[in-house]
Amino acid sequence: MKMKLSGLMIFAAxxxxxxxxxxxxxxxxxxxxxxxxxxxxxxxSQCHSLPFGDQHPAAAWPYVVSRMEGHMQSAHKLVPNPSEREAIIAYFQSN
Ligand code: HEC
Structure with missing residues (x-):
């Protein structure tokens, strides 16, 4: 079901x-x-369109989000707090 849904969204894109x-x-x-x-x-979505969870294996998302936080800091964008960061990682890992 999860796979079907993201496949559908990629198809729609x-x-x-x-x-x-x-x-x-x-x-x-x-x-x-x-x-x-x-x-x-x-x-x-402060800098680019939203990525999809299946762009990376679950284990890679914490690293991707940390790298993005670096970009956010250098670009003076809003940076998530620790609990928001957890919510972001959990979303990409399960979608
Ligand atoms: C300050 C601007 C900025 C924000 C905000 C931002 N990104 Fe990015 N993102 C970038 C830049 C610059 C790149 C290309 C360089 C790179 O990959 O590090 C990128 C590339 C990516 C890529 C493609 C590269 C890869 O490793 O797959 C993904 C996925 C991604 N961002 C996810 C996210 C997620 C998730 C968030 C929210 C937590 C986010 N981005 C927020 C600037 C941003």
């Missing part, structure tokens, strides 16, 4: 290629109620 807004809206509709998604949206 490819299908709509170039129409980022609509893709983001569709993703929103699917993800809004999931734990962590609101936190992910507020921090991880």
């Amino acid at each position: 490819l299908l709509l290629g170039g129409c980022g807004k609509q893709t983001a809206a569709q993703r929103d509709a699917l993800e809004n109620a999931k734990p962590g998604y609101q936190v992910v949206k507020s921090y991880c």
Whole structure:
């Protein structure tokens, strides 16, 4: 089920290629109620579009998020606090 859903979203992204807004809206509709998604949206869309959880194995997400925190600090963007950081990692690991 999890795999099917993300496969579907990637398909939708490819299908709509170039129409980022609509893709983001569709993703929103699917993800809004999931734990962590609101936190992910507020921090991880400050610079680029939201990545998908299946872009990395679960074990790699803490490293990716730490690297992003470095980017956030150098770019003077909002940086998640420790509990928000946990929520972000948990979201990507389970979606
Ligand atoms: C301050 C701007 C900024 C913010 C905010 C930001 N990123 Fe990034 N992101 C970057 C830059 C710059 C790159 C390309 C360089 C790199 O990969 O480190 C990137 C690349 C990525 C990539 C592709 C590279 C890879 O390792 O797969 C992923 C995935 C990613 N970001 C996830 C996130 C997540 C998750 C968040 C929220 C926690 C986030 N980003 C927030 C700047 C940002």
